[in-house]
Amino acid sequence: MSIRQTEGRGRFDSILDTVGDTPVVKINRIAPEHVTVYVKFEAFNPLGSVKDRLALNIIEAAERSGALKPGQTVVEATSGNTGIGLAMVCAAKGYPLVCVMADSFSVERRKLMRFLGAKVVLTPRAEKAYGMMVKLRELVEEHGWFNAAQFETSANADIHENTTAREIIGDFAGERLDYFVTGYGTGGTFSGVGRVLRKERPDTKIILTEPANAALVGSGTPQERNPDNTPSSGHPAWEPHPIQGWTPDIIPHVLQEGLDKGFYDELLPVAGPDGIAWSKRLAAEEGIFTGISGGSTFAISMQVAETAPEGSVILCMLPDTGERYLSTPLFDGIAEEMTEEEIAISRSTPSNQM
Numbered sequence: 457m458s459i460r461q462t463e464g465r466g467r468f469d470s471i472l473d474t475v476g477d478t479p480v481v482k483i484n485r486i487a488p489e490h491v492t493v494y495v496k497f498e499a500f501n502p503l504g505s506v507k508d509r510l511a512l513n514i515i516e517a518a519e520r521s522g523a524l525k526p527g528q529t530v531v532e533a534t535s536g537n538t539g540i541g542l543a544m545v546c547a548a549k550g551y552p553l554v555c556v557m558a559d560s561f562s563v564e565r566r567k568l569m570r571f572l573g574a575k576v577v578l579t580p581r582a583e584k585a586y587g588m589m590v591k592l593r594e595l596v597e598e599h600g601w602f603n604a605a606q607f608e609t610s611a612n613a614d615i616h617e618n619t620t621a622r623e624i625i626g627d628f629a630g631e632r633l634d635y636f637v638t639g640y641g642t643g644g645t646f647s648g649v650g651r652v653l654r655k656e657r658p659d660t661k662i663i664l665t666e667p668a669n670a671a672l673v674g675s676g677t678p679q680e681r682n683p684d685n686t687p688s689s690g691h692p693a694w695e696p697h698p699i700q701g702w703t704p705d706i707i708p709h710v711l712q713e714g715l716d717k718g719f720y721d722e723l724l725p726v727a728g729p730d731g732i733a734w735s736k737r738l739a740a741e742e743g744i745f746t747g748i749s750g751g752s753t754f755a756i757s758m759q760v761a762e763t764a765p766e767g768s769v770i771l772c773m774l775p776d777t778g779e780r781y782l783s784t785p786l787f788d789g790i791a792e793e794m795t796e797e798e799i800a801i802s803r804s805t806p807s808n809q810m
Contacts, residue, residue: 470548471502471544471548472512472544472545472548472549474501475501475502475508475509475512476501476508476509476619476623477619477623478497478498478499478500478501478623479496479497479500480494480495480496480497480623480624480627480771481494481495481497481744482494483495483742483744484742485741485742486737486738486741486742486758487758487761488758488761488762490764490766490767490768491761491764491766491767491768491769491770492767492768492769492770493757493761493769493770493771493772494769494770494771494772495738495744495746495750495754495771495774496620496623496771496772496773496774497744497746497774498773498774498775498776499745499746499774499776499777501541502544503540503541503543503544503568503572504540504777504779504780505537505540505541505701505775505776506620506645506773506775506776507537507538507540507541507775507776508541508544508545509541509615509616509619509620510538510541510611510615510642510644511538511541511542511544511604512541512545513611513612513614513615514542514604514605514606514609514611514612515530515542515545515546515549515551515604517609517611518602518604518611523602524551524602525602526550527550527551527552528551528552528601528602529551529552529553529554529599529601529602530542530546530551530552530553530554530602530604531553531554531555531556531592531595531596531599531601531602531603531604532553532554532555532556532592532603532604532605532606533555533556533557533585533588533589533592533606533607534555534557534588534606535557535561535565535585535700535701535704536557536561536562536565536566536568536569536700536701536780537565537641537701537775537776538604538606538642539553539555539557539565539569539576540565540568540569540572540780542555542574542604543555543568543569543572543573543574546573546574547572552575553569553573553574553575554574554575554576554577554595554601555569555574555575555576555577556576556578556579556588556589556591556592556595557569557576557577557579557588558578558579558580558581558584558585558587558588559578559579559580559581560581561700562700562780562781562782562783563783564780564781564782564783565780566578568780577591577595579591584690584694584704584705585690585704585705586687586689586690586704586705586706589607589686589687589706593686606642606644606710607642607686607687607704607706607708607709607710608684608685608686608708608709608710612642612643612644612647612648612710613643613644613647613648613651613710613713613714614648615644615648616644616645616647616648617648617649617651617652618648620645620648620649621648621649621651621652621653622652624636624649624652624653624771625652625656625657628657628769628771631769632767632768632769633657633660633769633771634659634660634661634764634765634768634769634770635660635661635662635663635757635760635764635768635769635770635771636649636653636660636661636662636663636770636773637663637665637753637756637757637760637770637771637772637773638662638663638664638665638772638773639664639665639666639699639702639703639726639749639752639753639773639775640666640702640703640708640711641701641702641703641704641708641749641775642708642710642711643708643710643711643712643713643714644710645773645775646662646664646711646714646719646720647710647711647714647719649662650662650714650717650720651719654717654719661721661722662719662720663720663721663722663723663724663756663757663760664714664719664722664723664724665723665724665725665726665752665753665756666702666703666723666725666726667697667699667702667703667725667726667727667728667752668725668726668727668728669695669696669697669727669728670693670694670695670696670697670703670705671693671725672691672693672694672703672705672706672707673707673715673723674693674723674725675691675692675693677691677692677693678707679691679706679707679712681709685709686709687706687707687708690705690706691705691706691707698728698729698731698732698748698784698785699726699731699748699749699752700747700748700749700781700784701747701749701775701776702749702752724759724760726752726753726755726756728748728752728785730751730752730755731748731749731751731752731753731754731755732751732785732786733751733755734751734752734755734758735747735748735750735751735754735778735786736751738750738751738754739778744774745777745778745779746774746775746777747775747776747777747780747781747786748781748784748785748786749776750773750774750775750776750778751786753772753773753774753775754772754774756772757770757772
């Protein structure tokens with residue numbers, strides 16, 4: 457029997473106590489035979505994404521510092537996953553939440569935030585992520601709300617240094633870890649994990665990836681910033697891409713740390729259709745259900761695997777679950793009604809022939 461018999465994960469005083477400690481899962485069917493590939497599957501967080509980690513730390517760090525007052529409204533600009541994570545944290549702790557999101561992101565993301573009690577203010581997709589941040593600053597100035605500031609706050613990379621990276625170090629203690637592959641949204645995972653791997657596993661090559669048609673880092677063009685490290689404009693290299701949650705039209709300050717400190721060994725672009733294709737393969741051939749961002753990171757992991765030396769071990773970050781992509785191109789071609797093949801199966805027995 458393959459199911460491990462355990463005493464359970466335990467009892468918890470709050471849903472917030474279940475954030476983190478996500479599993480590393482071996483890829484068994486679609487990885488090349490000469491390497492071993494694992495994924496760190498962040499969908500096991502309670503609201504289904506890696507952003508649950510930073511959402512919790514942003515709020516608790518602000519509580520400790522006194523920057524967030526009891527009952528104060530929290531506001532954030534988000535492509536969805538951070539907003540969903542913040543909605544969970546704010547619901548559990550009793551803070552009102554307002555999320556600002558461009559109307560280009562999947563409908564199910566805004567519905568999830570509203571279901572969790574948050575308010576969602578939509579901005580025109582033509583204004584991109586920078587437009588979301590302009591609206592965010594206006595709301596903070598107008599209402600005195602607490603700005604979660606995921607793109608600038610040190611609480612972002614800190615939580616990945618203290619949890620995500622420590623989990624990776626523990627899971628591969630005494631064993632090979634030749635490559636760590638990740639994309640970036642805010643850059644928190646990349647910068648936080650990079651801090652630890654550079655010190656404790658310096659032989660591990662860190663591979664950073666971004667959309668091929670929105671190669672902000674690859675462009676070499678620096679981000680223009682305000683004195684508070686917020687962007688003063690959108691980045692000129694950005695173009696629309698289907699990898700939601702990845703690569704907004706700015707280089708976030710949190711990401712900049714990892715870039716300035718040389719936390720990546722190689723930067724590899726990925727095409728959106730490749731990310732979609734690999735997400736579908738992970739689901740259909742491994743039973744691992746991740747979104748376009750996860751599929752895109754995995755696409756680059758497979759590219760790395762092709763030329764990696766015999767016996768190499770590769771760890772790929774999968775940021776979230778696929779369920780918040782139902783209205784995106786990831787599910788194009790997935791039928792709602794029975795296909796011809798399914799109708800044939802139904803008709804192969806006497807009952808309920810349609």
